[in-house]
Amino acid sequence: MSDPAIATATQQILMAVQRPEQRPVVKTFFDEKTFTASHVVHDPQTLTAAVIDSVLDYDPASGHIKYDSAQEIVDYVHAEKLQVAWQLETHAHADHLSAAPWLQEQLGGKLGIGANIVQVQEVFGKIFNADTRFARDGSQFDHLFTDGEQFKLGNLNAIALHVPGHTPADMAFIIGDAAFIGDTLFMPDYGTARADFPGGDARMLYRSIRRLLTLPAETRLFLCHDYKAPHRDTYAWETTVGAERAHNVHVHEGVSEDDFVNMRTSRDATLALPNLIMPSVQVNIRGGHMPEPEDNGTSYIKIPINKL
Numbered sequence: 001m002s003d004p005a006i007a008t009a010t011q012q013i014l015m016a017v018q019r020p021e022q023r024p025v026v027k028t029f030f031d032e033k034t035f036t037a038s039h040v041v042h043d044p045q046t047l048t049a050a051v052i053d054s055v056l057d058y059d060p061a062s063g064h065i066k067y068d069s070a071q072e073i074v075d076y077v078h079a080e081k082l083q084v085a086w087q088l089e090t091h092a093h094a095d096h097l098s099a100a101p102w103l104q105e106q107l108g109g110k111l112g113i114g115a116n117i118v119q120v121q122e123v124f125g126k127i128f129n130a131d132t133r134f135a136r137d138g139s140q141f142d143h144l145f146t147d148g149e150q151f152k153l154g155n156l157n158a159i160a161l162h163v164p165g166h167t168p169a170d171m172a173f174i175i176g177d178a179a180f181i182g183d184t185l186f187m188p189d190y191g192t193a194r195a196d197f198p199g200g201d202a203r204m205l206y207r208s209i210r211r212l213l214t215l216p217a218e219t220r221l222f223l224c225h226d227y228k229a230p231h232r233d234t235y236a237w238e239t240t241v242g243a244e245r246a247h248n249v250h251v252h253e254g255v256s257e258d259d260f261v262n263m264r265t266s267r268d269a270t271l272a273l274p275n276l277i278m279p280s281v282q283v284n285i286r287g288g289h290m291p292e293p294e295d296n297g298t299s300y301i302k303i304p305i306n307k308l
């Protein structure tokens with residue numbers, strides 16, 4: 001094993017699998033409008049929790065926002081008497097708005113994302129011609145995770161891994177024996193995340209996925225999205241490293257990097273942009289905050305013509 005971060009993670013997970021008290025409890029909230037799985041993960045011993053990839057309800061026709069989906073998370077956290085230590089984002093999402101700032105007000109927790117968010121802020125700051133009030137230094141977040149960074153969730157060992165490809169800043173958070181892998185792998189019957197957004201890279205995505213697949217086979221994987229594969233009637237968001245290695249339709253064992261890149265690139269060329277990419281990106285690169293209000297006190301979402 002040449003990669004020290006992965007080696008450390010593997011070691012921790014092997015320990016976790018052997019010790020049931022290192023198995024976190026995971027509750028998932030699925031938003032059918034954006035096909036997003038938000039996860040609340042907690043240490044059963046200390047009740048310390050993290051909220052991962054929350055969703056803000058946004059109606060693009062009216063520009064109205066609501067907190068119904070986020071409220072479900074608040075209700076669950078209260079019912080289970082959890083203490084939220086983290087609001088984590090695996091990346092700056094392009095298909096839904098984050099509810100992290102509102103959840104932070106309700107539940108607390110530090111807002112964390114990958115350190116390369118500054119690259120994403122730079123790229124989209126230019127595309128949306130953001131003014132100087134938009135800082136491109138990640139300062140909208142409380143913590144910027146680096147590759148291999150270790151942290152604790154209560155008594156559980158956790159590690160952040162940089163898994164770029166879908167965006168340059170994607171992170172996977174491995175907590176005990178559970179890995180929250182954002183937009184990298186999807187369910188084995190559906191495949192992988194797209195890699196064609198600004199800053200995306202199919203080759204990098206392949207390498208990040210291969211890295212994740214070096215984790216022990218029994219590692220539980222929690223995904224950020226599901227779109228139901230053909231012939232599947234229900235949404236699913238949990239699988240294992242072993243199942244992905246054996247069955248993932250895009251990257252099962254034996255698929256070469258070049259074959260993956262060819263497949264991914266030609267498939268991405270057929271995909272429309274997500275419905276909510278314009279509002280999502282503008283809000284999520286600001287840590288889930290709306291763009292700075294104009295002189296009448298109102299925030300606006302911009303739509304650049306012929307830019308994306």
Ligand SMILES: [Fe+2]
Binds near residue numbers: 093183
């Ligand atoms: Fe995404």
